[in-house]
Amino acid sequence: MSTAPLARAAASTETPRIAVQNLKKSFGRLPVLHGVSLSAPQGSVISLVGSSGSGKSTLLRCINLLEVPDSGDIQIDGETLHFDPAKPSGGVQPRQIRRIRSSLGMVFQSFNLWSHMTILENVIAAPVHVLGQPRSQAVERAHDLLKRVGIAEKHDFFPAQLSGGQQQRAAIARAMAIEPKALLLDEPTSALDPELVAEVLQVIKDLAVAGTTMILVTHEMRFAREVSSTVVFLHRGVVGEMGPPAQIFDAPQTEACRRFVRSEFGA
Amino acid sequence: MTFNFDVFWAALTSWVFFEAALISLALALLSHASAIAISMPLALGLDSRRKAVRIAIRLYVGVFRAIPTLLWLLFFWNALPQFSPVFRENWYTPFIAAWIALTVNEAAYQVEINRAALNSVDKGQTSAATAFGFTPWQVFRLVTLPQAARVALPPTVNEFITLLKATSLASVISLQELMTVTNQAVASSFQFQEYYAVAALYYLIIVGLLTLIQSRAEHQFDWTVERSARRGWLGRAKEQSQ
Numbered sequence: 001m002s003t004a005p006l007a008r009a010a011a012s013t014e015t016p017r018i019a020v021q022n023l024k025k026s027f028g029r030l031p032v033l034h035g036v037s038l039s040a041p042q043g044s045v046i047s048l049v050g051s052s053g054s055g056k057s058t059l060l061r062c063i064n065l066l067e068v069p070d071s072g073d074i075q076i077d078g079e080t081l082h083f084d085p086a087k088p089s090g091g092v093q094p095r096q097i098r099r100i101r102s103s104l105g106m107v108f109q110s111f112n113l114w115s116h117m118t119i120l121e122n123v124i125a126a127p128v129h130v131l132g133q134p135r136s137q138a139v140e141r142a143h144d145l146l147k148r149v150g151i152a153e154k155h156d157f158f159p160a161q162l163s164g165g166q167q168q169r170a171a172i173a174r175a176m177a178i179e180p181k182a183l184l185l186d187e188p189t190s191a192l193d194p195e196l197v198a199e200v201l202q203v204i205k206d207l208a209v210a211g212t213t214m215i216l217v218t219h220e221m222r223f224a225r226e227v228s229s230t231v232v233f234l235h236r237g238v239v240g241e242m243g244p245p246a247q248i249f250d251a252p253q254t255e256a257c258r259r260f261v262r263s264e265f266g267a
Numbered sequence: 268m269t270f271n272f273d274v275f276w277a278a279l280t281s282w283v284f285f286e287a288a289l290i291s292l293a294l295a296l297l298s299h300a301s302a303i304a305i306s307m308p309l310a311l312g313l314d315s316r317r318k319a320v321r322i323a324i325r326l327y328v329g330v331f332r333a334i335p336t337l338l339w340l341l342f343f344w345n346a347l348p349q350f351s352p353v354f355r356e357n358w359y360t361p362f363i364a365a366w367i368a369l370t371v372n373e374a375a376y377q378v379e380i381n382r383a384a385l386n387s388v389d390k391g392q393t394s395a396a397t398a399f400g401f402t403p404w405q406v407f408r409l410v411t412l413p414q415a416a417r418v419a420l421p422p423t424v425n426e427f428i429t430l431l432k433a434t435s436l437a438s439v440i441s442l443q444e445l446m447t448v449t450n451q452a453v454a455s456s457f458q459f460q461e462y463y464a465v466a467a468l469y470y471l472i473i474v475g476l477l478t479l480i481q482s483r484a485e486h487q488f489d490w491t492v493e494r495s496a497r498r499g500w501l502g503r504a505k506e507q508s509q
Binding site: 098102106112129161 | 399400413414
């Protein structure tokens with residue numbers, strides 16, 4: 001297995017596509033994120049790993065603002081959102097939240113394709129209704145994207161008629177249709193039958209090679225190692241360790257990370 | 268006493284009966300449409316965070332379901348004008364009174380149907396729309412509503428059939444609907460069989476047509492069949508796209 005990450009190494013002088021500073025989030029009295037900071041330069045692939053309950057999915061949902069952080073800063077392509085714990089919704093306007101959301105492509109564990117729309121309608125929905133693109137232009141781009149993820153002939157089918165792997169590939173096409181500044185993937189292969197995992201990972205790998213900035217929550221350690229430029233090990237709501245895959249998987253610095261890697265690779 | 272087919276046929280094809288059937292149908296359609304319009308915010312309100320809102324809606328549903336439709340019809344036609352002279356003017360016809368009575372009554376039933384349908388929509392469906400930057404109204408209109416409509420359709424058609432038959436109660440407030448006209452024809456001729464058969468046939472035809480429309484609509488809502496293979500509303504297969 002190659003240890004060289006497929007994604008381009010980050011040039012540190014550029015404005016990062018996504019930067020998170022000292023992000024905190026609790027659900028009621030249960031703290032989930034205790035001050036997380038990370039940065040995703042353009043073209044980077046960041047994998048979030050860690051045991052369940054470490055806050056990986058919450059972090060991803062906070063970046064997309066599906067969860068409103070209690071405090072901290074999120075910077076998307078230079079636009080900074082500061083969350084003030086004293087104000088409702090952190091003091092961020094709904095309009096700004098929607099603009100940020102429409103610039104990030106989200107891929108869910110359980111696909112969440114809209115079941116009453118055909119695959120094509122799913123892919124054009126956000127470009128047409130949120131970005132205000134003309135329908136014909138959105139349709140044209142949707143066909144290209146569906147071809148790219150290998151399900152061009154399924155455009156007129158409903159999600160329920162597709163296999164899980166095909167649905168997730170359609171969901172990735174839907175997320176790419178808004179020409180996102182970054183793609184956020186929340187355990188994209190966890191709900192799939194084992195034989196369907198590879199086809200979805202291949203699509204994600206192709207996007208990484210093409211330079212798509214991605215933040216990925218995953219349990220597929222071998223894949224994370226192969227595709228990531230940076231691996232972030234989350235442990236009890238903080239960044240336990242962060243670095244290139246070779247460091248995290250071969251020479252972890254902390255005991256918690258060492259134990260996690262050992263349990264994941266079963267050696 | 269034998270069935271006089273000529274009387275039956277003359278009544279069936281008469282303008283009086285046809286018009287009465289139209290009045291029944293129009294009353295049912297209008298009442299149900301306005302009941303659905305009222306019940307939608309009520310259904311959303313049942314899951315409101317404000318306790319007072321939930322209690323108020325529960326109270327409405329409880330009161331309107333407990334009291335017979337017949338009593339509501341009599342109340343809105345006979346008692347309401349005593350409250351205000353507005354309802355003693357010419358515009359307040361039996362049709363308007365029946366429309367109001369059936370609407371407030373039906374809305375109470377439709378609330379639970381709508382609520383169950385709205386709650387049946389998977390959370391992942393709405394959060395996906397939210398994640399792509401849809402406004403709350405877009406989420407509702409483009410995702411929640413069409414998915415809830417599919418769930419609500421069969422029980423709603425059931426309600427409509429019940430409501431259509433309930434319009435016959437409006438004969439007590441002298442609305443010239445199907446049962447009123449039938450009773451008037453019977454009263455002057457005593458030809459019960461013939462006129463009852465006409466009324467029965469009209470109800471059968473209306474409900475039959477409705478059932479046909481329902482099955483077509485359910486077919487449109489079938490999201491497991493490829494769109495190009497689905498049939499159009501007129502029953503012809505649509506042309507294959509591309």
